[in-house]
Amino acid sequence: MSEIENWLVRQKESKYGNYENLYLTLNSKKIVKLKSYDYDDFYEVRSVITRNKPQNKILKDQLDKKESLRLAIFCTLLGLLFIYIAAQFYKDASLTKNDVSIIKAKLSDDIKLKRHKRSKSLICTLENFNEFEFTIGSLAIKETYYRDLMNDLKKGNLISLTIEKDQYQKKISKKTPMSILDKYFHYEKIDVVEAESKDFKYLSLSDYNKVNRQNDYWGIGFFGLFGVCLLIGVFFYLKKEKPFSKNQLLYTSSNQLKK
Secondary structure (H helix, E strand, C coil), X not given: CCCEEEEEEEEECCCCCCEEEEEEEECCCCEEEEEHHHXXXXXXXXXXXXXXXXXXXXXXXHXXXXXXXXXXXXXXXXXXXXXXXXXXXXXXXXXXXXXXXEEEEEECCCCEEEECCCCEEEEECECCCCCCEEEECCCHHHHCCHHHHHHHCCCCXXXXXXXXXXXXXXXXXXXXXXXHHHHHCCCCEEEEEEEECCCCEEECHHHHHHHHHHHHHHHHHHHHHHHHHHHHHHHHHHHHCCCCCHHHHHHCCCCCCCC
């Protein structure tokens, strides 16, 4: 008891419930940490050994800074991740005629409009390709004359669908091996980038590229803005907060305190 110079209690959270850490600073400057879940009589012991002893405000400040530093590092990494994602959106992934393949077949069923919570898509099924759903997605449908498409073409009518060559070679011609993701993640779905009959083009490749590029700009703005804001916030925080001195680092080193 006489060896205890001061103390500090920190509230902690875990998936198993809340608990407390009790830090005891000894006369030798060594710090001992006790966890409440390790002792049945923790609170009784804490009351006895901390009676008439001051709290360690220096240690509290140092632990607060360490937690803030961890948060700053996390926010920095998250900000860099957001900027990386924004950079991926920045790359122009527009398709050309060399990137696509065309399938001409009869519809095995009427074209269906599939509604989602905040979007909708068109589903086409083709004769001889019944294991696949050729889909005009929620972005491309904005540039598609989809009502005319559904009215003009019914089961048994000939339709021409353009898909990415990569999908064609993996799923249709089987010339390219499929990855595990290709096999088990929406294997049946094939995105349509162009749709037409012999008389009318309901979705053009240029319109498909345009709406996807517009979505890229939203991605650049959203992830880029949040990434930059996080990094700026961390910069001003670190500029405002004083870093640990050499003595402070030694005081809370792993030889004295394992957190």
